[in-house]
Amino acid sequence: MSRLPTPSPPALHAPHTRPPRRRASVGLALGLGLLVLFAGIRLFAPDATGDLLSNSVQDFFTLSISVVIESLPFVFLGILLSIAVQVWLPEGFLLRHLPRNAVARRVTISLLGVLLPVCECGNVPLARGLILRGLTVGESMTFLLAAPILNPVTIITTYQAFGWDDGILVARILGGFVIANLIGWIYSRHPSPMSLLTPTFQASCAHAHDEVRSSRTRRSVDMFTTETAAMLPALFVGSAVAGLIQVAVSRDLLVTLGQNPVLSVFALMALAFVIAICSNVDAFFILAFGSTFMPGAVVAFLVFGPMIDVKMLALMRTTFTARTLVQLTIIVGLASAALGLGVNAVA
Amino acid sequence: MSSESHTFRRRLVGSIVALAVLAGGFAFAGVVQGAQLESGEIDATRATRLAGQQLTLTVNQPVAEFDATGVEVEPAASVTAEADDRTIAITFDEPLDYDAEYTVRVPGVIGAYQGTASTLEYRFTTPDEPVYSLVRRSADGEEDAVQRTSFADPQPEVVFTAPRIQEFARAGDVLAVVTIDAQEHNALHLAQGDQAEPLELAIAPELTIRDLAASTTNPVLGFIADTPAFDGVKQYESALMTLDVSGAGAATPEPVLGLDGAPMRVIDWVFVPGTTSIVVQDFEQSLFLVDVLGARPPTPLGVHAEIRGFVPGTTDLVVADPDRGAVIDLGDGTTTTLELRSAELAENVYPGKITMLDDRARYLISLVAARVEGGQNARSSILAEVDDEGELVEVFAPAAESSLIRDYCVSPNGRYAAVATSPEESRPDGYSNKPGYADTMTSIVEIATARTVLSLPGGFSDWC
Secondary structure (H helix, E strand, O other): OOOOOOOHHHOOOOOOOOOOHHHHHHHHHHHHHHHHHHHHHHOOOOOHHHHOOOOHHHHHHHHHHHHHHHHHHHHHHHHHHHHHHHOOOOOOOOHOOOOOOOOHHHHHHHHHHHOOOOOOHHHHHHHHHHHHHHHHHHHHHHHHOOOOOOOOOOHHHHHHHOOOHHHHHHHHHHHHHHHHHHHHHHOOOOOOHHHOHHHHHHHHHHHHHHOOOHHHHHHHHHHHHHHHHHHHHHHHHHHHHHHHHHHHHHHHHHHHHOOOOOOOHHHHHHHHHHHOOOOOOHHHHHHHHHHOOOHHHHHHHHHHHHOOOHHHHHOOOOOOOOOHHHHHHHHHHHHHHHHHHHHHHHH | OHHHHHHHHHHHHHHHHHHHHHHHHHHHHHHHOOOOOOEEEOOOHOOOOOOOOOOEEEEOOOEOOOOOHHHHEEEEEEEEEEEEOOEEEEOOOOOOOOOOOOEEEEEEEEEEEOOOOOEEEEEOOOOOHHHHHHHOHHHHHOOOEEEEEOOOOOOOEEEEEEEOEEEEEEEEOEEEEEEEEOOOOOOEEEEEEOOOOOOOEEOOOOOOEHHHHHHHOEEEEEEEOOOOOOOOOOOOEEEEEHHHHHHHHOOOOEEOOOOOOEEEEEEEEEEEEOOEEEEEEEEOEEEEEOOOOOOOEEEEEEOEEEEEOOOOOOOOOEEOOOOOEEEEOOOOOOOOEOOOOOOOOOOOEEEEEEEEOOOOOEEEEEEEEEEEOOEEEEEEEEEEEEEOOEEEEEOOOOOOOOEEEEEEEOOOOOOOOEEEEEEOOEEEEOOOOOOOOOOEEEEEOOOOOOOEEEEOOEEEEOOO
């Protein structure tokens, strides 16, 4: 028997706080007001207004906004898929269909990206949803790291950019798969997996299995609000950091380093970390640098970037503790470097 | 600490150490390894037509040093090499052979980041070259034909037929043919690739065409045009017309204009290899360098009696005057007097056409020996190469002693000669413009080895 949609229980709120409906209206009005303001500035300000800013500031805004614009559709797609998994997938559906053997289970999870093609930016909300649905923290990391590479869009764009040249495509796919499973294997034996998560997210995990007495639509809308509120600030901060570093660090320096068989690998990993580009398009980005970089460096860029970059760290910080992220970064970094150096040595 | 905690810590630290060792090992291997070739690039078609073409080898790091004098090329070709940042440019001093697989080895390459010397190796194949000839059979009541064969596929095939063909030229895959109709009027046909129906170009009525030729590197044709006088005025009189055949549609021939803006009256002309320029000789024997696209005004090159063509693959123009020959380098405008060593010839041997093979002293010469046999005059001919010492080496002699060399031309890469021969008793073929001999055969001879590599019926090779 279905229940009628019920408003959020007012009992949860202290008497002196504003009713949520009113707060929502204020928020909406504020948002619309800002939108009108920005549209007004855009329409009525003279074209030359932008010239008042220095080149570096203009670059900063252009680069930061480009990362946001590029990532935003995938963040929303990830949130929607996350809601679909959490709210609309029957309880236990995912867990029931995964193999019981831990290794086979992680391998299957690392290939989930093929079914849920989301850029790495969208994977964080989805991974959060999967943890709430009962996946272990280690397994969710496997998904989080593998899905941006092992998904059809990334594979096709990488093939379009490089074909079978220098084994870049194969190294990227295998590298992503192995690293994601290695991380899953390591964290599968963590003594208290919940301690890897931020206290805020732990709390939502604790409530995840509480009986929620509201309709699926209502829960979906609530979840959309929560996830958007968690993700968007992280995305904006991450994009701003990415923009800032790109303005501060000369790209020429990175390109010069890119010609050294050893340093090139680290230079491109640093570039991947800084520019925080989506995995669906990163192959074309690095192809544009032409033959400046060695194939191993390109592989390291294409493997490390989707897993770890400033924007991803900011997004992942909503879920994982700083200590966990440091460990994750070290392992993924070393593994990507080994892969890139290996490709350079063999190629 | 629990055993779970132990296992996790062991896996975490173990993985980090293992990955660090692996990365370090690969980094060491990468440093110890020498510089490697990333890619190579050459316009192989152009390299068979022009000297000075470059093979660009891109190395995976800046080149600190390499053995520029030790560069090896197979089959042998003389090269110069220099490095700039990540590229090594190998310049071929002469045009390359057709349909050949080249291997270039660059030894002693030391990169900026990897101290070990390595040898870079690059292979490429040059394209096959079609060879065309004109078979005149109208005297036997058959249609004339343009035939094509090639180094890789020596079976001749007919590519164009018409009742009477005066001449033809080839620009890339475009074949231009000048035909003669029953009223002795010319028509110009263009056939592209294996196009079944050649296009007949609209030209002024009763336009007479002669000296048709094509650039070996650009899709441009040229010919000298004359129109009959109407009311005492000729629209074109010995005007050099050029025709851009790069487009798919019908092009219009444009006259080459002189300094006065009127169509130039031309005695002789020739395309400058590798450019859109031509050298023309006007009725005062003045030579001009003219840009077909009209980008520059005509440049005077002095007064000379005769244009003798270009040193193969270069912009070195060979000219002749009654007292001497000279080479004009169109690249820098310098003129060098040619001091050719004459070979010692017997009294009954007469020299014929001379073609320079380089800009100093090597040349080809056709020789005719006259003797009396059984109370009758008999002639025999050979094609020979004369080197800078005046040493004469036979390159070609007709298989049948009774055959004579009627003409010969050197290929654009300077490595082959197309030699037209016909029996001594063969009759002229009756064409007033570009006359030839009946029963002509063309042999393609490799100059360096004196080996006949191809034979095809007809004469007037497209190299002429």
